[in-house]
Amino acid sequence: MRSRLDPAAIGGVMYRDLVIFVRYWKSRTFSSVVEPTIYLLAFGFGFGALVAKVDGIDYVEFVGTGVVATAVLFSSAFSGMFDTFIKRKYQRTYDALLAAPVDPGDVVTGEVTSIALKGAVYCMAPLLVAIVFGLDPSPWIVVVPVIGFVTGFGWASFGVTAAAIVPSIDTFNYIISAVITPLFLVAGTFFPIDTLPGWAQGLAQINPLYHTVQLVRAAVFDQWVPADLWHAAALLVFAVALWRIAIWRLGRRLID
Amino acid sequence: MTRVSASPAIALRGVRKSFGPIVAVDGLDLDVPEGVCLGLLGPNGAGKSTTMRMLTAQAVADAGEVRVLGFELPRDSKRSRAQCGVVPQEDNLDVDLTARQNLEVFARLYRIPRRERGAAVDRALALARLTGRADARADELSGGMRRRLLIARGLIHRPRLVLLDEPTVGLDPQVRQDLWTLIDGLRNQGTTVLMSTHYIEEAERLADTVAIMAEGRIVAEGRPSELVRRHAGAETLEVYGPPARLEDVRSSAESAGYRVRRSGPAVAIVGAERNGGLPHGERRAATLEDVFVLLTGEEGG
Numbered sequence: 001m002r003s004r005l006d007p008a009a010i011g012g013v014m015y016r017d018l019v020i021f022v023r024y025w026k027s028r029t030f031s032s033v034v035e036p037t038i039y040l041l042a043f044g045f046g047f048g049a050l051v052a053k054v055d056g057i058d059y060v061e062f063v064g065t066g067v068v069a070t071a072v073l074f075s076s077a078f079s080g081m082f083d084t085f086i087k088r089k090y091q092r093t094y095d096a097l098l099a100a101p102v103d104p105g106d107v108v109t110g111e112v113t114s115i116a117l118k119g120a121v122y123c124m125a126p127l128l129v130a131i132v133f134g135l136d137p138s139p140w141i142v143v144v145p146v147i148g149f150v151t152g153f154g155w156a157s158f159g160v161t162a163a164a165i166v167p168s169i170d171t172f173n174y175i176i177s178a179v180i181t182p183l184f185l186v187a188g189t190f191f192p193i194d195t196l197p198g199w200a201q202g203l204a205q206i207n208p209l210y211h212t213v214q215l216v217r218a219a220v221f222d223q224w225v226p227a228d229l230w231h232a233a234a235l236l237v238f239a240v241a242l243w244r245i246a247i248w249r250l251g252r253r254l255i256d
Numbered sequence: 257m258t259r260v261s262a263s264p265a266i267a268l269r270g271v272r273k274s275f276g277p278i279v280a281v282d283g284l285d286l287d288v289p290e291g292v293c294l295g296l297l298g299p300n301g302a303g304k305s306t307t308m309r310m311l312t313a314q315a316v317a318d319a320g321e322v323r324v325l326g327f328e329l330p331r332d333s334k335r336s337r338a339q340c341g342v343v344p345q346e347d348n349l350d351v352d353l354t355a356r357q358n359l360e361v362f363a364r365l366y367r368i369p370r371r372e373r374g375a376a377v378d379r380a381l382a383l384a385r386l387t388g389r390a391d392a393r394a395d396e397l398s399g400g401m402r403r404r405l406l407i408a409r410g411l412i413h414r415p416r417l418v419l420l421d422e423p424t425v426g427l428d429p430q431v432r433q434d435l436w437t438l439i440d441g442l443r444n445q446g447t448t449v450l451m452s453t454h455y456i457e458e459a460e461r462l463a464d465t466v467a468i469m470a471e472g473r474i475v476a477e478g479r480p481s482e483l484v485r486r487h488a489g490a491e492t493l494e495v496y497g498p499p500a501r502l503e504d505v506r507s508s509a510e511s512a513g514y515r516v517r518r519s520g521p522a523v524a525i526v527g528a529e530r531n532g533g534l535p536h537g538e539r540r541a542a543t544l545e546d547v548f549v550l551l552t553g554e555e556g557g
Contacts, residue, residue, distance in 0.1 A: 006334075012365035016350065019357050092348035099312045099342035100365040101334045256275070256306075256315035 005109065009102040013110025021118070028075075032118070033125040036071035040064055040126050043190050044133070054192055057221065064130025065220050066189035068144060069151065069212040071126055072119040073184055076152035079115045080159020081172055084250075088163065094254050104251035112156035112243060119152025120145040127220065138222035147219065147235070151212045154239035157246040164249035188213045208238040263326050264289045265417050265448040266311065271320035272472075273306055280306040282472030284320070290416075293442075293449040295463030297456065299552050303472040304452040305345060308421045311450070312337055325417055338367065341415035343407050345422040351395040355386050355405050358394055359412055366413035376412050383438070384408035400431035407438060418442060420451040424458060436462060456545045466544070470552040480544050487550060488542035493528035494519055495537035505535055517549045526550060 021028065044060040054062045087093040097107055123144060131137065162175050186193065186200060187209035193201050204210045211231040218224050218231075266288035273281040281303040288294045298304050309315035311324055313333030322329040327336035350358050359380050363373045381387045384404035386397075394402060403423070410418065423439065424432040439462055442449055453459050459466045460480045467477040476483055495505050502523045506516050512533050515526045526546050528534060 008367050009365065012361060015364050016353075016361045019361070020350075020352050023352060091351065092344075092346055093350060095314065095344060095346070096348040096350075097365065098314050099337065099340075099344065100362060101338040101367070102365055103334060255313070256273075256309065 006103070006106050009106035010110040010113070012100075013097065013102065013107055014114050017111065017114035021114070028118070029122070032071065032075040032122040035074055036067045036126045037129050039070060040067045040129055044130075047190070057217075058134070060133050061130055061135045061220075062217075063190060064126050064133070064135055065217045066187070066213050067126040068123045068148065068216045069187060069209045070184055070189055072123045072148045072151045072212065073155055073180070073209055075122050076112075076115045076119045076155040077159045077180060079118075080112065080156040080246075081162050081175070082159075082169070084111065084160045084163035085166065085169055085172075088250075088253065089169075094250075098254055104254055105247045108157070108160055108243065108247045108250055112153055112160060112246065115156035115159075116149045116152035119156070120149040123148030123152075135220070137220045140219040140222050140224075143219050144216055147212060147215045150235055150239050151208070154208055154235070154242045157239070157242035160246040161242065161249050164246070164253040183207050183209050186210070205234075208235060211235045211238075263323070265292075265325055266450060267321070267323040268307075268310075269321040271307075271310065271317045271322060273303075273310065273315060273317050279472055281310070281317070284469075284473050286467060286474055286477075288448060288450050290448050291446050293439075293451065293462060293464050295459030295466045296450060296452040296469055297454065297459040297463075297466050297548065298452075298469035299454055302469045302552070304454075304469055305421060307469075308419055308450075308452055311419055312340065312342055338413075339416045341410035341413070341418045343410040343418070343420045343423055345425060347402055347406060349394040349402060349406060349409070351393065354391050354393050355384070355397065356381065356390040358405060359409055362409050362412055368413055380408040380412045383411065399427060400434065403427060403431065403435060404438065407435065411442070415447070417448045417450070420449065422452055422454070424453075424455065432458075456543075456548050460544050468548060468551050475551045476547065483547050484542050484544055488546040489527035489529055490542055491527070491529040491539050492542045492546050493525040493534055493537045493539050494522040495525065495535055496522045509534065515550055517546065519549075 040063055044063045048059040051059045053059065094107055098104070127135065127137065127141065127144065162172065166172060166175070186196070186204055187207055188204065193204045193210065196204070211234045214231045215228060215235065218228050264287040266286065268284050268286040271281055271284040272279070284303070284307060296304050296307065306315055310317055310322055310329070313330035316330050324333075324336040325339050327333065329336065350361065353361070356377060359377045360373070363376050368376050378387070381390050384401070384407065386401060386405060389397065389401065394405065397405065407423070420439065424435050427435070436458070439449065439451070443462065443464070451462065463480065465478065466480050466483060467474045468483070469475070476487060478486065495502065497505070506523050509516050509525045514528070517524050517526065524546065525534060526542065528539060
């Protein structure tokens with residue numbers, strides 16, 4: 001059942017997300033904004049007292065740009081995992097959608113686009129905080145929401161894939177501890193990866209979050225280098241590949 | 257409105273579906289002509305729900321042919337689903353949304369044009385008799401209200417074909433009566449309805465045609481009265497007594513060539529109008545329940 005993108009079906013799924021977001025936007029926005037801000041303040045001022053500059057950048061600004069990726073990761077991967085799992089298993093929302101003229105591809109595309117749009121907005125929160133503490137961004141800051149959207153699209157798809165595969169909600173603990181936490185720490189968010197041993201630097205290259213961090217810093221400090229093409233390509237491949245995998249796995253799970 | 261159509265609304269041919277070692281549907285053949293309300297009657301585990309899910313391609317047959325509204329499934333299922341209304345057995349309303357919002361989401365999913373959406377939602381609310389509770393969240397509604405909302409959600413786009421999976425399971429009698437009126441209204445409008453149920457009374461009251469399903473296939477099909485006449489005859493004799501006596505009654509009736517079934521505390525001798533060598537008991541008209549138990553077994557699912 002290969003299907004093309006169906007704007008009416010995707011729009012219907014996103015309309016549902018919008019109605020729910022309007023109801024819960026306060027709590028959602030609070031956790032998505034406050035958490036990365038706490039990281040920024042804790043690390044920025046905690047380590048900032050010990051480390052004045054990293055790669056010629058004030059440490060607070062280094063972390064402020066790095067935490068953009070964290071904000072997107074947390075808001076999109078966790079939404080993808082928990083919301084999808086609850087809707088598929090407990091609320092049976094997806095059974096209702098698939099009985100209407102909506103295919104698994106429409107469900108996944110609508111859900112991850114909604115989540116990615118939120119990520120694109122929430123990812124600006126740490127930058128605003130950093131600006132309050134003296135960050136002076138380049139005009140390229142306007143592409144940060146685009147980077148946030150692509151990152152969020154990929155991580156939301158990752159979350160949907162995880163939600164389609166896991167047998168119970170407890171299994172998410174393994175995914176969070178074994179996948180998300182290491183990727184979030186080894187992404188150049190809090191310390192540059194070139195201080196790491198060679199093998200860990202190699203691993204960072206396959207960490208999508210690392211590419212997000214590099215692109216955000218390039219944009220905010222207007223320090224574009226040729227390697228940013230590689231970062232952009234890697235991030236896009238990650239997002240598209242995970243999106244296709246999410247459609248495949250959720251379809252397998254929902255259709256007997 | 258009468259529609260002249262060569263092909264039936266639903267046509268199933270040799271459909272099979274297994275889940276691992278369990279065969280849920282085993283060579284099912286079924287036609288539902290346009291404009292008919294067909295009751296798919298069977299005990300739990302007969303394969304009714306799997307059959308219903310195959311009609312929306314939420315389950316894909318291992319073998320056989322599934323055609324709905326002329327579309328071949330699963331290939332063209334999206335186009336057939338656009339013209340089907342589905343009422344699932346399990347309540348899957350969006351509990352975070354209000355009654356109105358639940359309907360608005362599906363008005364979009366069913367591609368009701370923007371300027372007609374408001375009227376369609378209002379009409380569905382009226383059908384569910386929830387106009388006054390339109391802004392209550394789904395989880396604040398009573399069980400009966402939620403069921404009505406679930407049905408109205410499946411009818412919002414005026415579907416050609418309505419699929420009802422156990423529409424009144426687990427509801428109290430008042431609510432069931434209420435829903436029966438609603439379903440009967442659909443039938444009177446000429447909408448094609450396929451309704452699965454394990455309640456005999458429900459099938460008898462609402463369905464033009466009943467198809468009895470057991471172990472994954474159709475074992476009998478026809479108008480309820482016709483099924484009774486064909487499979488149970490005119491009269492059934494119910495004999496009450498202590499278990500030991502009932503065993504005797506049963507074995508002697510069976511050796512006299514009668515078909516016998518358990519009927520609560522009694523033994524029911526089917527086809528009693530033949531009238532030879534029967535003990536005393538209460539005579540009553542044969543029912544669809546007699547047919548159902550004879551054809552699907554006494555054990556149940």
